[in-house]
Amino acid sequence: MRTWPLSVALLSSCAALPAVHAWAAVGHEIIATIAQIHLPKPVLSLVCDILHPSLNLSDSPKDAAAPPCHLAPISTWADAIRTRPEYRYTAPMHYINSVDDAPPHSCQFPGPNGWMGRPTANILAALGNVTSVLRDYAKGERAVGDAEEALKFLVHWVGEMHQPLHLCGRDKGGNGVRVAWNGRVSNFHHVWDGLLIAQGVRLTPRNYTVPLSGSEGALVERHLRGAIYDPYIRRIMHEGLTDGGRFADESDAWLDCPAPSPDLQSSPSSQWTPRTPVGQALEHTLRALGVDIGLLAAPRLQALLDFNFSAALGLTTPAGTEKRWDDARMCPYAWARDVHALNCDAELPIWPHGLDAPGEHEGEESEVRGWHAVPYDVVEYGDESLMGGVVDVKQRETEEAMGLSEEGEDARTPRHPELLELDSPEYAGKLANRWVVERLLAMGGVRLAGVLTDILADVAGDVQT
Numbered sequence: 001m002r003t004w005p006l007s008v009a010l011l012s013s014c015a016a017l018p019a020v021h022a023w024a025a026v027g028h029e030i031i032a033t034i035a036q037i038h039l040p041k042p043v044l045s046l047v048c049d050i051l052h053p054s055l056n057l058s059d060s061p062k063d064a065a066a067p068p069c070h071l072a073p074i075s076t077w078a079d080a081i082r083t084r085p086e087y088r089y090t091a092p093m094h095y096i097n098s099v100d101d102a103p104p105h106s107c108q109f110p111g112p113n114g115w116m117g118r119p120t121a122n123i124l125a126a127l128g129n130v131t132s133v134l135r136d137y138a139k140g141e142r143a144v145g146d147a148e149e150a151l152k153f154l155v156h157w158v159g160e161m162h163q164p165l166h167l168c169g170r171d172k173g174g175n176g177v178r179v180a181w182n183g184r185v186s187n188f189h190h191v192w193d194g195l196l197i198a199q200g201v202r203l204t205p206r207n208y209t210v211p212l213s214g215s216e217g218a219l220v221e222r223h224l225r226g227a228i229y230d231p232y233i234r235r236i237m238h239e240g241l242t243d244g245g246r247f248a249d250e251s252d253a254w255l256d257c258p259a260p261s262p263d264l265q266s267s268p269s270s271q272w273t274p275r276t277p278v279g280q281a282l283e284h285t286l287r288a289l290g291v292d293i294g295l296l297a298a299p300r301l302q303a304l305l306d307f308n309f310s311a312a313l314g315l316t317t318p319a320g321t322e323k324r325w326d327d328a329r330m331c332p333y334a335w336a337r338d339v340h341a342l343n344c345d346a347e348l349p350i351w352p353h354g355l356d357a358p359g360e361h362e363g364e365e366s367e368v369r370g371w372h373a374v375p376y377d378v379v380e381y382g383d384e385s386l387m388g389g390v391v392d393v394k395q396r397e398t399e400e401a402m403g404l405s406e407e408g409e410d411a412r413t414p415r416h417p418e419l420l421e422l423d424s425p426e427y428a429g430k431l432a433n434r435w436v437v438e439r440l441l442a443m444g445g446v447r448l449a450g451v452l453t454d455i456l457a458d459v460a461g462d463v464q465t
């Protein structure tokens with residue numbers, strides 16, 4: 001059993017590490033662990049066999065209580081491999097951006113101008129791709145190696161999909177926006193990828209450092225691995241997901257998919273205008289040539305004008321394409337739409353009012369790097385000026401006591417008064433009170449478990465008999 005002093009020791013040693021990647025990994029590992037807790041045993045066994053085909057894990061259970069493997073360690077594989085040449089194509093699959101998205105005032109998901117990037121190069125399309133690989137494997141039509149890769153991507157992408165800034169088109173998901181966090185310079189995306197979760201872990205009440213008891217303990221404890229965030233998971237389970245918890249009622253609906261909406265072809269076409277400059281020029285030409293207005297209203301022609309030019313250039317994907325990413329059983333777009341909407345939440349928008357106007361940073365962003373080519377949450381971590389984002393409070397206090405901090409004389413003077421401080425009661429404090437981050441982690445875990453069960457339950461049942 002882990003005791004409180006040990007947890008504190010772990011916590012402070014981690015806080016002193018400059019390894020920002022490790023913190024960013026925490027969100028993925030938590031979601032993977034919550035998913036694992038929710039997986040029926042035969043499904044988890046099959047998942048483990050797919051991940052470790054040579055071990056025959058489900059054939060040889062050493063300890064009936066222990067899970068045959070853990071999902072947390074593979075949950076960040078997709079980050080680790082994405083700079084390899086053969087996986088470079090996956091870089092844009094960690095997120096999706098809608099054109100003209102401008103939270104907190106105007107959330108577009110998508111707006112009339114559609115999505116940035118190609119139709120297959122985004123997280124929602126990629127989720128459809130990997131689930132279909134897994135479904136083919138379940139039908140016996142794919143090799144286990146394909147299923148293994150698809151599974152590792154799936155675990156990561158369901159996690160990313162529950163980080164609202166990975167769905168946000170403004171200022172590169174917040175990477176282009178500098179903010180202050182506990183007096184240090186950070187960027188807004190990084191606050192969401194790592195710092196808020198780190199704070200949630202740090203502020204978990206002490207009673208969660210001991211194992212949960214009863215049926216809840218039996219469900220949860222064997223899936224914990226002695227990680228720094230175990231107490232946080234216990235809390236999310238105990239106060240959030242178990243009977244009578246905050247999310248007990250709504251979590252039943254987290255796997256629901258809306259009835260399919262009428263497709264693009266049948267949408268009213270009277271107010272339609274081409275979305276792309278090339279399409280507009282072509283429409284103009286067609287009209288000038290006297291082409292029948294009725295023909296212009298033909299959905300097929302509209303789709304051609306809208307889609308082919310922008311898509312062929314790799315610049316944007318028209319609105320409406322998202323309908324292809326969902327079906328009745330799995331609907332990443334519908335799920336993501338609700339997560340994205342939090343960016344504009346009326347009471348507590350994830351984009352706080354008080355950050356600079358949208359687009360203010362686009363110029364400097366695109367000078368430094370292209371808009372599409374560079375993966376989001378890797379770049380900033382390599383930037384030394386932003387490494388101060390992970391705050392070691394003790395170190396800071398010591399520095400200030402010794403007169404070593406930047407401003408020296410007065411520790412109370414905000415060191416970056418020009419930046420919006422987010423480690424504040426108005427922002428981080430309210431998010432914590434409302435369990436905004438914990439809800440997203442719980443939702444990601446429950447959905448990941450639901451998707452895996454949906455795909456693999458039949459096969460897992462066969463294997464067991």
Ligand SMILES: *[C@@H]1O[C@H](CO)[C@@H](O)[C@H](O)[C@H]1NC(C)=O
Nearest residue numbers: 052053054055056057059060
């Ligand atoms: C796993 O099982 C297969 C057949 O069930 C067998 O051929 C293989 O040798 C086993 N692998 C190990 C590592 O035990």
Ligand SMILES: *[C@@H]1O[C@H](CO)[C@@H](O)[C@H](O)[C@H]1NC(C)=O
Nearest residue numbers: 120126129130133149150153
């Ligand atoms: C779909 O997923 C498979 C397996 O992960 C991958 O090999 C393939 O390149 C993917 N295709 C697209 C278009 O993303």
Ligand SMILES: *[C@@H]1O[C@H](CO)[C@@H](O)[C@H](O)[C@H]1NC(C)=O
Nearest residue numbers: 205206207208212213238239
């Ligand atoms: C831990 O303490 C909190 C109060 O701080 C309480 O609400 C919660 O139920 C306790 N959890 C457990 C598992 O006892």
Ligand SMILES: *[C@@H]1O[C@H](CO)[C@@H](O)[C@H](O)[C@H]1NC(C)=O
Nearest residue numbers: 300303304307308309311312
């Ligand atoms: C472009 O339009 C043609 C003709 O309608 C169609 O066959 C093709 O699939 C379209 N391209 C894309 C990328 O959808």
